[in-house]
Amino acid sequence: MTDARQPADDPDSPRAGEHVSRRGLFAMGAGGLVVGALAGVGGTMAAHALEPDDNGEAVDASVSYPFYGTGHQSGVQTEPQRHCVYMTFDVDPGTTTSDLQTLFARWSAGIAQLMAGRPVGVVQPSRASAVAQDTGEAADLEPNALTVTLGLGPALFDDRFGLAAKKPKLLAELPALPSDNLEESLTGGDLSLQACAEDPQVAYHAIRDLARIGRGTVSTRWTVMGFGRASAGAGQSTPRNLMGFKDGTRNIRSDEEFEKFVWLGDDEEWMSGGTYQVARKIQMDIEIWDADRIGDQQDVFGRTKSVGAPLTGTAEFDTPKFTEVRHGEHVIPQNAHIALAAHENNGGIKILRRSYNYTDGINQYGQLDAGLLFITYQNDPDHFARLQKKLGSYDRLNEYISHIGSAVFAIPPAPEPGHYLAEKLFS
Numbered sequence: 001m002t003d004a005r006q007p008a009d010d011p012d013s014p015r016a017g018e019h020v021s022r023r024g025l026f027a028m029g030a031g032g033l034v035v036g037a038l039a040g041v042g043g044t045m046a047a048h049a050l051e052p053d054d055n056g057e058a059v060d061a062s063v064s065y066p067f068y069g070t071g072h073q074s075g076v077q078t079e080p081q082r083h084c085v086y087m088t089f090d091v092d093p094g095t096t097t098s099d100l101q102t103l104f105a106r107w108s109a110g111i112a113q114l115m116a117g118r119p120v121g122v123v124q125p126s127r128a129s130a131v132a133q134d135t136g137e138a139a140d141l142e143p144n145a146l147t148v149t150l151g152l153g154p155a156l157f158d159d160r161f162g163l164a165a166k167k168p169k170l171l172a173e174l175p176a177l178p179s180d181n182l183e184e185s186l187t188g189g190d191l192s193l194q195a196c197a198e199d200p201q202v203a204y205h206a207i208r209d210l211a212r213i214g215r216g217t218v219s220t221r222w223t224v225m226g227f228g229r230a231s232a233g234a235g236q237s238t239p240r241n242l243m244g245f246k247d248g249t250r251n252i253r254s255d256e257e258f259e260k261f262v263w264l265g266d267d268e269e270w271m272s273g274g275t276y277q278v279a280r281k282i283q284m285d286i287e288i289w290d291a292d293r294i295g296d297q298q299d300v301f302g303r304t305k306s307v308g309a310p311l312t313g314t315a316e317f318d319t320p321k322f323t324e325v326r327h328g329e330h331v332i333p334q335n336a337h338i339a340l341a342a343h344e345n346n347g348g349i350k351i352l353r354r355s356y357n358y359t360d361g362i363n364q365y366g367q368l369d370a371g372l373l374f375i376t377y378q379n380d381p382d383h384f385a386r387l388q389k390k391l392g393s394y395d396r397l398n399e400y401i402s403h404i405g406s407a408v409f410a411i412p413p414a415p416e417p418g419h420y421l422a423e424k425l426f427s
Helices: 022-033 097-115 200-213 255-261 266-271 286-290 294-301 337-341 381-394
Strands: 083-091 147-152 191-197 218-229 275-284 356-362 368-378 401-411
Touching: 083 200, 083 356, 083 368, 097 147, 097 200, 191 200, 191 275, 191 401, 200 218, 275 381, 286 368, 294 337, 337 381, 368 381, 368 401
Parallel strands: none
Antiparallel strands: 083 191, 083 218, 147 191, 147 401, 218 356, 275 368, 275 401, 356 368
16 A cells, blocks of 8 residues: 555546556555645644533544544544534546546545545645645644545446445435425435534535545535534533524434444445435524524423423433323423434334534525534434434424435445445445
8 A cells, every 4th residue: 555645656547447456546545645645734733722612512623533444434423523514426427437436545545634634635835836735724723523424325326337236225315205395406416425523624624625636526516514513422412403402312322222223234245334324404494483482492392492301301311201291281292393203202213313503694585594404324214214204294393494405325334444435336
């Protein structure tokens, strides 16, 4: 394998139709992409002091996660960071299978560099006429817990690249759901990249440079910039969505739950250790919601607003009592969000929520355009669909939200050192 810090003999991508070996591909990805990765900025990044986030949790900018050899891609079980940039791509017409191999190898090498807090190439070339390999806006920043997660869409396994036989067993477009108000420009995609970090500029830089690396092979389809994580991981306090309620109180947290509900087992061949990602862009009618009385808001969610306790309890993590009746009515309305989404009421189904708030400024009606980038992970996309069919039909929250974007992707396992993401697709 070519050392990432050493120049490669030929950094150019192979011509369409040429056979490319795994070793040659990875050498190209690691060498041709990240030539002199530390040369433009030096090997030492600026030291950042611990800073509390909005929930009082300390943020260490020096934290980094490994890319290789972890079994599962980072950015799924990883504790949610504070910021996310999510982008989907379409593969350009005329792209060959070897072009796709090259892209995955180069992206893998680039992601490994970025997650380590390094640039993907020279930031300031020695020749004034040269074009920088890295855009440079994260040159003075540390890793900030960056993770980048690659997804493969159902359309990637059509007849373009000869991959139909390798299509993951459960990967298919989501069925029409009762909550759908989808915009074509916000749906689907051949590939997805989810970059999460404690610093928004670090996440943006990762997506920007990876999109740049993919130029000529893929084109951006749709993207969302998320902030203020709206789901909690193990050990994290529960954050709030833009409606002001705590979001993700009953999220998957334990290793046992991840094994049962998220990760794919050894019988899944090349997808063993992977999972499935569903991404939904959910627009909120913020200003209408803000005018609603607090009692009604709490009935919509089934929780108190300040503490986040179920209406049948006093503390956030009290187990909801969905059958409790008072004065002839259910204390938690049966069409409350938590009642319809609860695993107790859905045959035990759980999905991992890894969502972020977003804002797009002002809409065409002069109102706040904001909502939730709702990202879930599960070992069967039908688990999401089954839950959403119920929520989309009965959830009182539907009065205030609209699902305008949607996509589903297979998330392959993490590569071993010397290999690249989704390499087994091409073997």
